[in-house]
Amino acid sequence: MPNHTFDIIPFKTLDGFECNLWRVKHDGSKHRGPVLLVHGAGVRANIFNPPNEINLLDILVDAGYDIFLENWRASTEFPANKWDLDIVAINDHPAAVQKVCEVSNSKTCKAIIHCQGSTSFMISAVLGLVPQVTTIVTNAVSLHPVVPNWSRVKLDVILEMASLITNYLNPEWGNKAPDFRSKFFKALVLCTHFEKDTTVGKFVSFVYGSGFPALWELKNLTNETKEWIRGEFGPVPIHFFRHIRKGVHHGSLVSLDGKKHYADSKPATTARFIFFTGKLNKCFKSKSQENSFNYFNKIKPDYHKLYVYDTYSHLDIFLGKNAHKEIFPAMIEELNT
Numbered sequence: 001m002p003n004h005t006f007d008i009i010p011f012k013t014l015d016g017f018e019c020n021l022w023r024v025k026h027d028g029s030k031h032r033g034p035v036l037l038v039h040g041a042g043v044r045a046n047i048f049n050p051p052n053e054i055n056l057l058d059i060l061v062d063a064g065y066d067i068f069l070e071n072w073r074a075s076t077e078f079p080a081n082k083w084d085l086d087i088v089a090i091n092d093h094p095a096a097v098q099k100v101c102e103v104s105n106s107k108t109c110k111a112i113i114h115c116q117g118s119t120s121f122m123i124s125a126v127l128g129l130v131p132q133v134t135t136i137v138t139n140a141v142s143l144h145p146v147v148p149n150w151s152r153v154k155l156d157v158i159l160e161m162a163s164l165i166t167n168y169l170n171p172e173w174g175n176k177a178p179d180f181r182s183k184f185f186k187a188l189v190l191c192t193h194f195e196k197d198t199t200v201g202k203f204v205s206f207v208y209g210s211g212f213p214a215l216w217e218l219k220n221l222t223n224e225t226k227e228w229i230r231g232e233f234g235p236v237p238i239h240f241f242r243h244i245r246k247g248v249h250h251g252s253l254v255s256l257d258g259k260k261h262y263a264d265s266k267p268a269t270t271a272r273f274i275f276f277t278g279k280l281n282k283c284f285k286s287k288s289q290e291n292s293f294n295y296f297n298k299i300k301p302d303y304h305k306l307y308v309y310d311t312y313s314h315l316d317i318f319l320g321k322n323a324h325k326e327i328f329p330a331m332i333e334e335l336n337t
Contacts (some may be wrong), residue, residue, distance in 0.1 A: 001047075004049060004057050004336075011099040016177040017073050017081075021099060022046075024057060024067040029083070032064040033311050035335065036097065036133075040115030040140075040315075042078045042171070042207075042236035045069035047114075050225045054324035056331075063332050070096045074116065076234030080168055084243040084256050085116065089123035110135040110335055114318065115284075117242070118142050119253060122292075123334045128268030134165030137331055139276040139317050141284035143263045144252045144291035145244060148210040150284055155245045163238045169207045171233040173331070174199035200230040207236065216316035223320055239337040251291075263295060274305045274334040276327070278312030305334060 006022040013019055021036075022045045037056075039047045047058050048069060060067050071077045072092040091263035100109050111133050122142045124130045147155070162169065165181055173182040174189065186203070195212040205214040218226070247253040252263035273296050277289035277304040286308055293306040307330055312320060317327055 004061075009099065009103060010070075011095055013095045015087070015091040018078075019073060019075070019092060019096065020071050020077070021096060021103075022069040022071065023103070024061060024069075026061070026066065026141050027284060029057040030064050030066040031330065032066075032336070033106050034068055034100050034109040035060060036064040036100050036111045037069045037092070038072070038096075038111060038113040038117035038121050039070070039075065040117050041240060043074075043232055044077065044234075045071045047232055047315070048112075050065055050319045051228050052222065052225060052303065052319070052321055052324070056318055056323070056328055059328045061183060063336065065110075066106075067336070068096075068100045068104075068109075070117075072096065072117065072120075074240075076232075080170075080235040080237070082167070082237050082239045085123060085253065086119045086243075086256050088120040089127065093124040093280050094129040094130055097132050101132050108132050110137075112137045112139075112331065112335075113142075113144065114139045115141060115314070116240070116244070117248075119145065124260055125254060125269045125271055126262055126267040129155050131269070133269075133271050135272050135274070135335060135337070136318050137250075137274045137276065137334060138289070138292075140278075140281060140293040141288040142273070142275065142286050144296060145247045146251075146285045146287040146291065147248055148285060150210040151283070152248065154210070155241060155248060159238065159241050159245070166238070168235040168237050170235040171200050171203035171207055172235070174201075174203035175230055187275070198226055200233060201226060204229075204233055209283035211313070213313075214282040216319060217280055217311065217313050217315040220312065220320040220322070222321045225321070229319075252295075266298065266299065267296075270301060272305075274307070274331075275308045276317055277309070278314060278317055278329070279308055279310045280313045283314045287312050292313050 009021040177183040177186040275289040277286040
């Protein structure tokens with residue numbers, strides 16, 4: 001059972017937002033250098049620390065890495081705020097990488113990035129804002145978001161209907177709905193989701209995808225992890241969804257104002273990218289990572305790598321009870337390369 005303790009390292013983003021890094025406490029014997037883990041939207045650094053027998057942090061510790069987990073401005077550690085991918089890419093990740101290198105006394109680092117931590121970090125990378133990062137393991141989605149058809153309907157129609165009564169959607173309302181607005185959404189979730197998941201799990205699927213559930217295969221999770229998830233999701237702004245919607249429509253990430261297409265020019269990075277995806281992902285289809293791999297592979301053939309897992313979805317790549325046997329060894333092998 002994971003029993004990690006962390007040093008909390010504050011850092012300011014380039015526009016002054018107070019964020020922090022969680023550094024896994026270690027005995028000073030680490031020899032492979034720093035690795036930065038970047039969470040997705042509406043969660044926090046702890047999403048990489050599920051109560052499984054062996055989780056990713058255990059594997060990274062055993063491999064000798066100096067582990068840093070970034071809480072960027074979308075983290076539930078901080079008050080809800082209006083953010084988008086551009087703001088995060090330009091301000092949060094470059095500052096986090098700089099702090100990791102400073103604290104670890106290293107000129108370079110590696111990164112494991114997930115979901116909207118991945119999309120925003122990929123923008124940082126292709127713009128040349130994180131030149132210290134040499135290897136990037138990305139899960140679920142990176143430069144080319146592809147979503148199920150029903151998710152497009154939700155983004156185009158239901159999102160705008162929801163925006164009439166709220167600026168944020170919050171899966172934590174599945175635990176406690178404090179007002180009429182949250183009670184309305186909770187009732188809507190319970191009327192449309194009948195999978196054998198927790199109320200928070202159902203709410204997550206309502207917010208983020210088209211599946212029942214959308215972000216994991218229930219058979220891949222222990223009951224303890226399903227319960228633990230109840231405390232790991234929080235608010236995400238409608239403003240963000242409007243931004244990612246533009247990338248979905250274009251077929252690759254674009255700036256919030258729609259003027260810059262991030263996959264239309266040569267990336268300003270020499271980093272090696274390793275793409276992970278679950279074939280059963282009902283938040284971002286596996287085609288998302290396949291398209292991004294093909295994009296980078298065309299630029300520099302046989303340098304990058306793609307892993308597609310037939311029995312995995314979105315977050316169970318990290319939270320799955322067997323991920324330490326079926327997923328993490330490949331991640332470690334690629335980090336060690």
